Amino acid sequence: xxxxxxxxxxxxxxxxxxxxxxxxxxxxxxxxxxxxxxxxxxxxxxxxxxxxxxxxxxxxxxxxxxxxxxxxxxxxxxxxxxxxxxxxxxxxxxxxxxxxxxxxxxxxxxxxxxxxxxxxxxxxxxxxxxxxxxxxxxxxxxxxxxxxxxxxxxxxxxxxxxxxxxxxxxxxxxxxxxxxxxxxxxxxxxxxxxxxxxxxxxxxxxxxxxxxxxxxxxxxxxxxxxxxxxxxxxxxxxxxxxxxxxxxxxxxxxxxxxxxxxxxxxxxxxxxxxxxxxxxxxxxxxxxxxxxxxxxxxxxxxxxxxxxxxxxxxxxxxxxxxxxxxxxxxxxx
Numbered sequence: 001x002x003x004x005x006x007x008x009x010x011x012x013x014x015x016x017x018x019x020x021x022x023x024x025x026x027x028x029x030x031x032x033x034x035x036x037x038x039x040x041x042x043x044x045x046x047x048x049x050x051x052x053x054x055x056x057x058x059x060x061x062x063x064x065x066x067x068x069x070x071x072x073x074x075x076x077x078x079x080x081x082x083x084x085x086x087x088x089x090x091x092x093x094x095x096x097x098x099x100x101x102x103x104x105x106x107x108x109x110x111x112x113x114x115x116x117x118x119x120x121x122x123x124x125x126x127x128x129x130x131x132x133x134x135x136x137x138x139x140x141x142x143x144x145x146x147x148x149x150x151x152x153x154x155x156x157x158x159x160x161x162x163x164x165x166x167x168x169x170x171x172x173x174x175x176x177x178x179x180x181x182x183x184x185x186x187x188x189x190x191x192x193x194x195x196x197x198x199x200x201x202x203x204x205x206x207x208x209x210x211x212x213x214x215x216x217x218x219x220x221x222x223x224x225x226x227x228x229x230x231x232x233x234x235x236x237x238x239x240x241x242x243x244x245x246x247x248x249x250x251x252x253x254x255x256x257x258x259x260x261x262x263x264x265x266x267x268x269x270x271x272x273x274x275x276x277x278x279x280x281x282x283x284x285x286x287x288x289x290x291x292x293x294x295x296x297x298x299x300x301x302x303x304x305x306x307x308x309x310x311x312x313x314x315x316x317x318x319x320x321x322x323x324x325x326x327x328x329x330x331x332x333x
Contacts, residue, residue: 015065040083044135066305076305094138148181155181224241237264242270245280251280
């Protein structure tokens with residue numbers, strides 16, 4: 001029997017290269033060997049104040065994020081893709097799990113702290129926002145996942161999931177596995193502007209759906225070494241976003257080593273280094289665009305994939321919830 005994966009994305013807009021190296025490429029590699037569930041976390045999106053009152057944006061993002069996942073090479077015959085809000089069993093499980101988590105434990109979660117600071121939320125966040133880690137735990141535990149490919153910033157949520165699974169098992173009896181995490185080969189891809197993280201909200205991202213000209217323009221505007229004024233000046237490669245991207249995406253390691261050597265010596269300009277990065281990214285993105293075109297031309301088929309995914313996930317989540325209710329001696333009259 002195959003082990004099981006659950007992973008996914010918030011439906012707050014299109015996915016980008018940071019998502020690709022953080023989790024998407026692992027999903028594609030693992031889909032043949034694991035029973036894979038991909039969650040489109042539309043209920044999670046409502047935790048952010050900017051998305052309250054934006055139902056059309058979230059609804060459109062469900063479809064776009066589904067297409068992003070399919071476009072990178074996920075096979076709907078091998079994976080189960082579903083929207084979180086179509087599996088109400090997750091909500092019930094989240095409520096029951098929330099009874100096991102001390103409020104101060106949520107406040108100590110570093111990802112919650114970072115989100116409040118980075119998004120400048122101040123005190124303008126909801127109970128649902130604080131409950132975000134519990135909902136994520138319910139997502140994972142509802143299908144009894146063994147492995148969770150996540151971005152580095154989600155690791156604290158996964159650790160809390162493991163704690164909740166352990167707490168439930170020791171309090172009521174064994175139901176849950178304590179899932180392991182898998183961080184992508186690039187734990188956190190810097191933004192085009194050199195910012196600590198590529199993110200939609202900061203406008204420093206290359207999206208998987210960007211056309212070739214858009215990608216080229218974005219790459220040519222990327223930050224490099226701010227102290228290098230001329231191509232003949234010795235340059236710095238450590239912390240240089242363009243070279244970070246070469247390390248992440250350029251499979252020709254000899255070329256990367258040569259570019260670094262010449263850059264440090266002042267024998268290659270930023271333009272050439274960026275042009276070579278454009279070629280590298282196009283090699284990755286063009287097949288994704290071709291698959292995307294296929295799915296965008298048949299959105300009814302994509303909706304059908306989500307409908308079937310919801311049916312299967314509800315079946316699995318119902319089994320989990322029955323086990324939980326039985327252990328907790330909650331009646332089903």
